[in-house]
Amino acid sequence: MLRENYDLPTLISAVITFMVVVLAIRFMLYYANRKGSQIQKPDWVDDDRFNLKKKKKK
Secondary structure: OHHHHOOHHHHHHHHHHHHHHHHHHHHHHHHHHHOOOOOOOOOOOOOHHHOOOOOOOO
């Protein structure tokens, strides 16, 4: 079925195109993650219920 519908150059082109797109997305994500985010907890979130560290049970 695959051989009847598509020829070898079309399949090679599709694989290469897919690899280029995946590598471009990975590079963009790597570059965005490399910058170092400056996200901080807002000032109004000083309540204990927003504390992400769980207290140990005795």
